Amino acid sequence: MDLAELKRLISRGEGLYLEFKKKANHPEKIIKELVAFANTGGGLLVLGVDDDGTVSGTRNIEGEAYVLEDAIRKWVRPQPAYEVEMIRLNEKKGLALFHIEEGKRKPYFVKLEEDTGKGKAYVRSGEESLQASREMREIIRRRLRSDNIQFEFGEKEKILMEYLEEHDTIGVQQLRQAAKIPKFVASRTLVRLVLANVLDVKPTGSGDLYFSKTEAII
DSSP states (O other): OOOOHHHHHTTTSSBBTTESSSSSSSHHHHHHHHHHHHHHTTTEESOOOOOOOOOOEEETTTHHHHHHHHHHHEEEEEEEEEEEEEESSSSSSEEEEEEEESSSOOOOOOEESSSOOOOOEEETTEEEEEEEEHHHHHHHHHSSOOOOOOOOOHHHHHHHHHHHSSSSOOOHHHHHHHHOOOOHHHHHHHHHHHHHSSSSEETTTTTOOEETTTTTTO
């Protein structure tokens, strides 16, 4: 990618497939963006761009990129596929472009501690990287399989679809209350309907929103 093309891309602002940072000062925070890209549809993270979108570059850009790559090696599991591209602005400053592929071993996690397997998964939603709910982790894991999802269209599914006729979206708690079922049953029902392509889901900061595949949520 040349500089002119990159500037055109950045001028549109951060979004589902683009994130930019000035420096890798806090790599433990930046890697969640990379994990979110790997868990969603891939994306591009650019080091050397100001918060307002100014492509100003960063000194010692190779060192900044190394810091971030080292954090990926230490804190991300499994290791995502990515490539790093350097663009020099002048002798002192440059940009580092991290091209993150959509993962084939989802879900990807940021480890909570270096010597543990436990971690937090993130997904991309608009210009945000959000911690994935248990339902989202299950969805992104099972979407990698080619299994045919079987479900019976029973009373709770009927109540769900009737709810969506009056409301744009539904969440686990709303389904639990409307159908008078346990939370885990509501969760399992929504996950199955997403995997069966009856519903789709949009993560938000206040919880996942499920909606009919015939509707569009912006």
